[in-house]
Amino acid sequence: MEDKSNPLNQFSNFIDTVKKLIPNKHKFLVLPIALVGIIVYKFNVFVDMLSRYPFSLVVLILLSGIWIFLKISDEISNEKLEEALDNAHAPISRESSELNNIQFRLSEKFGKILFLQLKIVNKGKGKVTKFDGRLQVFSQGRDTWREKIIDTQISLRNIELEGYSEYKIGQYRASRGNEFPFKEWKYFKIIIDFIEFEDGSKYSGQVLKSKEFIRTHFFELNFDHYYNNKIKCGKIVIPFSLPYNTIWLNEIFLSLKLRIRFLCSHHIFYSQSYKLSEMDIRKLKKDNRLCWFYRLFFAVVFFLIILILCFSLYQLWQILYEILFELGSYIWNKILK
Helix, strand or coil: CCCCCCHHHHHHHHHHHHHHHCCHHHHHHHHHHHHHHHHHHCHHHHHHHHHHCCCHHHHHHHHHHHHHHHHHHHHHHHHHHHHHHHHHCCCCEEEECCECCEEEEEEEEECCCEEEEEEEEECCCCCEEEEEEEEEEEECCCCCCCEEEEEEEEEEEEEEECCCEEEEEEEEECCCCCHHHHHCEEEEEEEEEEEEECCCCEECCEEEEECCCCCCCHHHHCHHHCCCCCCEECCEECCCCCCCCCHHHHHHHHHHHHHHHHHCCCCCCCCCCCCCCHHHHHHHHHHHHHHHHHHHHHHHHHHHHHHHHHHHHHHHHHHHHHHHHHHHHHHHHHHHC
């Protein structure tokens, strides 16, 4: 005889009734609404389960908290990753030394390919009327520490370089097969053959050089400092990967671990004399008491956390077992027989 009090049987009868009464074109609209209504009406079944197994909520709350912290960690860690990526690949600009308030600036520009843009900058009031010279750019080659990658003549006539302004001289791209040293350029020189100003002052035989810099590639070599998809605390690492960036969460765990280790360790005291005073002895005794107090405190806390988690997992399994039992009995009695 069919047990009409069984929730699964009631749900089956309800679905059969809806299929008979509701037209086919409206079933997909009515069935979800009916399902929500049944869940709300039968919510007391789940409340009864939770009242019999209250510690199962601890696991559910813990899993929800872990998921929330993973989302927060992913957002904060990815922001730091993007900031580090922007800093690592930001266009580099270098300026040469000055001559009569004139200097040159070489900047990276990104389009479809990388190119270098050279500008002459006038920081004074005088106007430049004529310039002849050479641009030399040096890079770290594949086999040498310095390699000249650009050596070109520059000749400017009747340029519009008023006081406190700048003028773009040209753009330079890497030749075929010269892409690597071009990306690793270190410094540049401007060899001035002749430069003339509006006031009649002239200079020749001068060399303006930029400061040399070294590309450390810190971001590429330390990528694991900005992205990690595993939870770890010191040498303890969870072996499976997660779809989240856990750098921020790992830093929190590491700071907590270091703080607990500090509280549970004996501290070092320095004395100005070889003989310990009464004050020093009291400090040592107090430090020893605090050290053992924190050790016992955290040991008890960790033991209680593990005990509660084990008991919560057991009760959660009891709930799952009851649900699976009801589902299995329904399949066996209604479908297989």
